[in-house]
Amino acid sequence: MRKFFGGIAVISLVAALAVRAEDKTAAKGPDEDGTKPALVKIAGEGMLDSHAFQYLTELSDDVGARVTGSPQAQKAVEWGQAKMRTMGLENVHAEKWQLWRGWTRGTAQAELLTPIRRPLHVDAMGWTGSTPAGGAEGDVVEVNMFDLDDEMKNISRLSGKVALVVTRGEPKKSLIQLFAQFGDFLRAAGKAGAIAVIGGQGGGKAEGMSLTHTGILGFDADFAMPVVSMSAEDQSQLERYIGRGLTAKVRFSIQNAFTNGPVESANVVGEIRGRENPEQVLVVGGHLDSWDLSEGATDNGMGSTCVLGAADAIVRSGMKPRRTIRFVLFTGEEQGIDGSFAYVKQHQAEMANHLGSLILDNGQGPVRAFQLGGRDDLVETFKPFAAALAEIREVKVDDKVEDGTDTLPFSMAGLPGINMDQDSPDYKYTHHSAADALEAVRPDVLAQDATLMALAAYWIADRPERFATPWPAEKTVKMLTAQHEDAMLKAFGLWPKAFADIEKKDLPSN
Numbered sequence: 001m002r003k004f005f006g007g008i009a010v011i012s013l014v015a016a017l018a019v020r021a022e023d024k025t026a027a028k029g030p031d032e033d034g035t036k037p038a039l040v041k042i043a044g045e046g047m048l049d050s051h052a053f054q055y056l057t058e059l060s061d062d063v064g065a066r067v068t069g070s071p072q073a074q075k076a077v078e079w080g081q082a083k084m085r086t087m088g089l090e091n092v093h094a095e096k097w098q099l100w101r102g103w104t105r106g107t108a109q110a111e112l113l114t115p116i117r118r119p120l121h122v123d124a125m126g127w128t129g130s131t132p133a134g135g136a137e138g139d140v141v142e143v144n145m146f147d148l149d150d151e152m153k154n155i156s157r158l159s160g161k162v163a164l165v166v167t168r169g170e171p172k173k174s175l176i177q178l179f180a181q182f183g184d185f186l187r188a189a190g191k192a193g194a195i196a197v198i199g200g201q202g203g204g205k206a207e208g209m210s211l212t213h214t215g216i217l218g219f220d221a222d223f224a225m226p227v228v229s230m231s232a233e234d235q236s237q238l239e240r241y242i243g244r245g246l247t248a249k250v251r252f253s254i255q256n257a258f259t260n261g262p263v264e265s266a267n268v269v270g271e272i273r274g275r276e277n278p279e280q281v282l283v284v285g286g287h288l289d290s291w292d293l294s295e296g297a298t299d300n301g302m303g304s305t306c307v308l309g310a311a312d313a314i315v316r317s318g319m320k321p322r323r324t325i326r327f328v329l330f331t332g333e334e335q336g337i338d339g340s341f342a343y344v345k346q347h348q349a350e351m352a353n354h355l356g357s358l359i360l361d362n363g364q365g366p367v368r369a370f371q372l373g374g375r376d377d378l379v380e381t382f383k384p385f386a387a388a389l390a391e392i393r394e395v396k397v398d399d400k401v402e403d404g405t406d407t408l409p410f411s412m413a414g415l416p417g418i419n420m421d422q423d424s425p426d427y428k429y430t431h432h433s434a435a436d437a438l439e440a441v442r443p444d445v446l447a448q449d450a451t452l453m454a455l456a457a458y459w460i461a462d463r464p465e466r467f468a469t470p471w472p473a474e475k476t477v478k479m480l481t482a483q484h485e486d487a488m489l490k491a492f493g494l495w496p497k498a499f500a501d502i503e504k505k506d507l508p509s510n
């Protein structure tokens, strides 16, 4: 985040005005490029007659939790298509793709047996396994997430034990490398005969009073070992016993089910076709899938219903953009950004005609920044549009790559994978937890976020000049490396061969 001190802000404002006066080719905003009257109509529909919270209420209470590949997620796919058809989007359809494996949560029970007896609060992490049917008991032993190399050397000590992941001392590798290595650790612990692993937060404590947070432990990663998130209160109690040299004995019964093979999922797609260049496409998206400890209102019912609310506001405004706006409700985000990776693959031949993507997936707060997904060349172009929103809200612009949601595949394709960053201080409690319910969302904030999404979408699709064309891969590789995304992508095996070949070419030959 950029922070401005009072004095510097004044100086830079004066300097900016001076540059603006000289530079006749300065980027045009809605006041100069002819888009303003349409944006005023769309803002009126979005702010004064929003349907977004009504959509979120239906999705949360009538569809509910929607884990990718589950029957509930299929119901959400049908619900999304029905909403799009009713509001009058064109070409509404589902685009199928395959998830490597399906998973269903069963029960998760844990009990402290010694030094005192009481139940413990746990939930299984997604795509992790089960204890024997009757449960299993063992002593709790600590495992230091910051030194997994050492832990793997002594893995046999976990036989018949429950491993409690903690963080001690300084990390021996980057946190990304450690998280990637955690998968190797879980497989080794399974082979060594560990009963279960308490490690949902990678050694950090679960945020919130007596909350657990589920989630996946890698990209498309599944583990036979049962792994749980435990409430911070219970985890701290276990740590105190171990710190005092006492034996904490626990009983775990965790039951989950995997499918034998791949399962089908689908992204939901609907369009407002462009009036001049319908072949040019801006993707506007959020993810429809959720976790299952509550109803997924903030992650990412919020984003899904921003997409639907934005589409509805534009349709009702009667305005037709020059280029096509394609609204996409992705699935499989929670398992490894799978739906949007599938979209980019399925639309490979059409990617040269894409303008970028606009995604919201950072909880329940108001929008605070448009992050242009690595495209520093577009920041100055975008700023006059953001400035035009000042009477709704101050929204900053930067070129950060967001690698934690459906923006990533678009940034990797050299397009602006635009992240609508939000100010969501409570999201650390609600995401992936039992608190991810409709109560967490304020209707006025949702209406405003959906309106900002509608305005940004329409402006990008309708401005006279094309907003963006994809960068060549060489430039994208440089950008991803400069933004330090390469380490994460390589650690999780997501760095494409084409990118690796480019890197090899760039090495000085000797």
Ligand SMILES: [Zn+2]
Residues within 6 Å of the ligand: 287, 299, 300, 333, 361, 405
């Ligand atoms: Zn999400």
